[in-house]
Amino acid sequence: xxxxxxxxxxxxxxxxxxxxxxxxxxxxxxxxxxxxxxxxxxxxxxxxxxxxxxxxxxxxxxxxxxxxxxxxxxxxxxxxxxxxxxxxxxxxxxxxxxxxxxxxxxxxxxxxxxxxxxxxxxxxxxxxxxxxxxxxxxxxxxxxxxxxxxxxxxxxxxxxxxxxxxxxxxxxxxxxxxxxxxxxxxxxxxxxxxxxxxxxxxxxxxxxxxxxxxxxxxxxxxxxxxxxxxxxxxxxxxxxxxxxxxxxxxxxxxxxxxxxxxxxxxxxxxxx
Amino acid sequence: xxxxxxxxxxxxxxxxxxxxxxxxxxxxxxxxxxxxxxxxxxxxxxxxxxxxxxxxxxxxxxxxxxxxxxxxxxxxxxxxxxxxxxxxxxxxxxxxxxxxxxxxxxxxxxxxxxxxxxxxxxxxxxxxxxxxxxxxxxxxxxxxxxxxxxxxxxxxxxxxxxxxxxxxxxxxxxxxxxxxxxxxxxxxxxxxxxxxxxxxxxxxxxxxxxxxxxxxxxxxxxxxxxxxxxxxxxxxxxxxxxxxxxxxxxxxxxxxxxxxxxxxxxxxxxxxx
Ligand SMILES: Nc1ncnc2c1ncn2[C@@H]1O[C@H](COP(=O)(O)OP(=O)(O)OP(=O)(O)O)[C@@H](O)[C@H]1O
Ligand SMILES: Nc1ncnc2c1ncn2[C@@H]1O[C@H](COP(=O)(O)OP(=O)(O)OP(=O)(O)O)[C@@H](O)[C@H]1O
Ligand SMILES: [Mg+2]
Ligand SMILES: [Mg+2]
Numbered sequence: 001x002x003x004x005x006x007x008x009x010x011x012x013x014x015x016x017x018x019x020x021x022x023x024x025x026x027x028x029x030x031x032x033x034x035x036x037x038x039x040x041x042x043x044x045x046x047x048x049x050x051x052x053x054x055x056x057x058x059x060x061x062x063x064x065x066x067x068x069x070x071x072x073x074x075x076x077x078x079x080x081x082x083x084x085x086x087x088x089x090x091x092x093x094x095x096x097x098x099x100x101x102x103x104x105x106x107x108x109x110x111x112x113x114x115x116x117x118x119x120x121x122x123x124x125x126x127x128x129x130x131x132x133x134x135x136x137x138x139x140x141x142x143x144x145x146x147x148x149x150x151x152x153x154x155x156x157x158x159x160x161x162x163x164x165x166x167x168x169x170x171x172x173x174x175x176x177x178x179x180x181x182x183x184x185x186x187x188x189x190x191x192x193x194x195x196x197x198x199x200x201x202x203x204x205x206x207x208x209x210x211x212x213x214x215x216x217x218x219x220x221x222x223x224x225x226x227x228x229x230x231x232x233x234x235x236x237x238x239x240x241x242x243x244x245x246x247x248x249x250x251x252x253x254x255x256x257x258x259x260x261x262x263x264x265x266x267x268x269x270x271x272x
Numbered sequence: 273x274x275x276x277x278x279x280x281x282x283x284x285x286x287x288x289x290x291x292x293x294x295x296x297x298x299x300x301x302x303x304x305x306x307x308x309x310x311x312x313x314x315x316x317x318x319x320x321x322x323x324x325x326x327x328x329x330x331x332x333x334x335x336x337x338x339x340x341x342x343x344x345x346x347x348x349x350x351x352x353x354x355x356x357x358x359x360x361x362x363x364x365x366x367x368x369x370x371x372x373x374x375x376x377x378x379x380x381x382x383x384x385x386x387x388x389x390x391x392x393x394x395x396x397x398x399x400x401x402x403x404x405x406x407x408x409x410x411x412x413x414x415x416x417x418x419x420x421x422x423x424x425x426x427x428x429x430x431x432x433x434x435x436x437x438x439x440x441x442x443x444x445x446x447x448x449x450x451x452x453x454x455x456x457x458x459x460x461x462x463x464x465x466x467x468x469x470x471x472x473x474x475x476x477x478x479x480x481x482x483x484x485x486x487x488x489x490x491x492x493x494x495x496x497x498x499x500x501x502x503x504x505x506x507x508x509x510x511x512x513x514x515x516x517x518x519x520x521x522x523x524x525x526x527x528x529x530x531x532x533x534x535x536x537x538x539x540x541x542x543x544x545x
Contacts, residue, residue, distance in 0.1 A: 037440040038412045089438070090411055092357065143286050146356045146434070147310030147466075172437045173356070175309040175466050176508035202440065205511065243441035246469055246511040246528060253532045264511070268518040271535070 001196060002026040002049055002164070005064035009044060012059045018044040020220040021063065026198065028163075031190045033207035033228065034200040036217035037241030042200040043089055043168050045217065049198050050086040050166040051075065082113070085162035087154055087170045089200075094153035095141050102128075102144075103137045106156045113160070127159035130185040132178065146173045154182060164196045165189070171203060179203060183210045204232050204245050208262040216240060233260035273335040273350060273428035273460055274300045275321065280330030282316055282484075290316040292484035294330070300428075303451065303461045305471040305492070308481035309506045314464045315356055317481070318431045321462070322351040334429065349378060352427040356434050356464075358411070358418035367393060367409075367417055368402040374425040392420035395453075397446055412438040416446065423450065429460040436467045448474065472496060472510040472526040480505045497524045 003026070009019040018041050026032060026049070036042045047053040054061055054073050065072040067080070088094050099105045106124045115123070128134045131151040136144060141152050150173045157165065165186065171179040186197045187210050201207050207214055208228040216224040216231055218240045224231045231237070237244050244252075247267035248260040254271065261267040275298040282291040290313045298304055306314050319325040320332050323344035332339040334350050355361045364370040371389045380388065393399040396416040401409070406417055415437060422430060435447050451474050454461055465471050471478065471492070478495040480487045482505040488495055495502070496513050508514070512531045513524050521538045525531035 038438070038443060039410065043410075092359070140286070143284065143288075145311045145315060151310070169438060173310070173434065173466070175506060176468070177506040178310055179466075202438065238441075241440045241442050243444075246531075247515060249528045250512060250515065250531045250535070253528065254535060264514055264518060267515050271515070272519055 001028045001068060003064065003066045004048065007048065007063035007065050008061065009048060009053055010060040011044075011057065014059075016220075018220050019048060022048075022217075022220075022222045024215060024222060024225070026196060028196055029190060029194040031187060031197045031210060031212045032199070033211035033214040034198065034217065035202070035204065035207065035214060035232070035237075035240075035242045036200075040217040040240070041220040042217060044220070046086065046166050046168045046198065046200055048072075050084045050164070051080045052086060055080070082160075083162055084164045084166065085157040085160050087157045087165075087167040089168040089172075091146075091150040091153035091173070094156060095149065097142070100140060101138050102133070102141050102152055102155075105141045105152065106159050109156050109160055123159045123161065127155040130158055130181070131155050132181055147175060147178060150174060151178060158185075161193075162195070165198070167197070167199045169200055169202065171201065171206070179206060186210070204243070205247075205263060208232050208245065216242060229259055229262050229266065232262045274298060275335075275429060275460065275462075276331075276333040277317075277320070278331045278333070280320065280327045280332060282313075282320065282325060283328045284316075290484050291320075291327075294484075294486060296479070296486065296489075298460060298462065300460055301455075301458045303455050303474060303476045304463070305475035305478045306462065306464045306481065307466070307468075307471065307478060307505075307507050308487070312481040312505075313484040314481055315433055316484075318353075318433060318462060318464065321347075321429070321431055322353050323347040324353070348374070348425070348427075350427055350429055352422040352425045352430040354415075354419050354422045354430070354432040354435060356437075358414040361418050361421065362406045362414060365405060366403050367398060367406060367420075370406055370417060371421045371424045374421060378425070388424045388426065392424040395423060395446070395450055396420045397442070412440075412443060415439070416443060419447070419450070423454070427459075430454060430462070432461070432463045434464055434466070436465060436470050444470065468508060468510040469512075472513070480507055492526060493524050496526065 004022050004024045006021045008017045008021055010017050034042050051072055096108050099108050110120050131154050133151045154170050171182050183206050189195050190197055211228050214228045214231040233248050245262050248262050251260045261270045277294050277296040280294045283289045308314055320327055368389050371392050372385045375385045375388050396419055436444050475492050478492050479489045487505045488501045496509050516525055523534045525534050
């Protein structure tokens, strides 16, 4: 569905490429995690996979970049916007501020889709419920806590019901319950509606529990790719500055196994 | 310096009651973590400590000062504050000016300002970028910059609202060392975080908030062991504690070292039985 082949990207006026010959192929219905140290290129890869590179960010590109077999750069923006949604790393960038209440804020993004009133209402209610902020619907999107604001940003994209959802560290300010809610909701959308989810995260335990595949970046290059356990348990994660779960770290000191556990369940089985 | 909160409630002008009858004493030199679900009132509570917000009811004492009798500027000499969103506190043209702003404002000499700026930027690993513009840094580095600015104030009390958000292992390591250093220097440290693994490893005591009230408070080990209370507040114990529980292993291991020791002992005992 989305394909990068030896794709490189330079932000305007920079000499160092932010993505360096990245090859990655994403199929419909996949749930993919992106890990990497600060500055590794996670956000830039999110922009590329959602078409923000090259449509909103200028700069130079090299290599192939296709969406459903069509060159990403040649795609019509309006069409792309209907199919792909991006949740920004910083929720403050997501909230338009053009509306007074959370409900109106979420409706704002939907206004261009030409939906009937009742469909719009249903989508907003569903999105509010998915991230558990029904009780904030009539509040101002600015008079809320940090985590509540992040939930609003996620809800506003969920309501658009894109076929591809790209989320850049969407749970950074969420409490553990909220993080679980978001991962569970995404996972459900993948299995029931066959949407594609791509998610950059530092919370390795959650990626390991929910993703089909994890890709690791370092210095703009794709450094590893595979099952969450294979990628996240490897020593390479330490060298890349990604780190490992404490399950992996504890097991590394206690066991000699080919593949360290990365989730609670895997660790329990390995250590019981 | 110690800190006391007596019978404090806070209501936002919009009508939301964010704090509801808080009593709290934080002794000098303590490293306290404040936990709790989104919207529990954590940020609102700490904003009372440096006068960003004033209680609707009750008293906040910073050392021997009744905070009501002091301006926000005066309170800034005692309480350093790292905002949850670093962009709320960055407004200078360069990193060096940003970090120097506080000390300069407190009347430090230029030589002293320079020394503090160099030290603080070094601590967060941004010393090579002193002349860059804050907004040329990505968000996680802006948070480290804001942390440097907070440290440079040299206050006896520091409040850090979600210091580890968006940080990779290197950033977390830097924050971890900074906390350890400041703690050793006897500063009173109050950190808000959802990062349970990080809190478990660093905090001496923990306070869990729920709906604007204090839900549980105690030593880290004690609080982390109270599964039911944590559950009620929707706070999950850190990975190692959950693993110990899943294995039905006794104890509340807070670090990998602790876990490894306790695990070995437990296995030995099991075998000898
Ligand atoms: N707008 C921009 N202009 C120029 N360079 C940029 C821009 N945004 C990012 N970069 C650079 O591109 C590289 C990759 O950055 P990116 O933001 O994709 O990393 P990241 O993995 O998302 O990091 P973080 O964990 O800090 O969010 C970095 O070297 C960064 O400095
Ligand atoms: N500026 C504001 N105006 C009105 N209400 C607010 C404002 N800021 C926060 N609130 C409300 O006050 C309550 C406590 O918010 P606070 O920001 O203290 O939560 P928090 O525990 O820091 O949450 P988080 O983990 O999401 O940062 C919430 O119900 C929130 O919606
Ligand atoms: Mg990023
Ligand atoms: Mg907060």
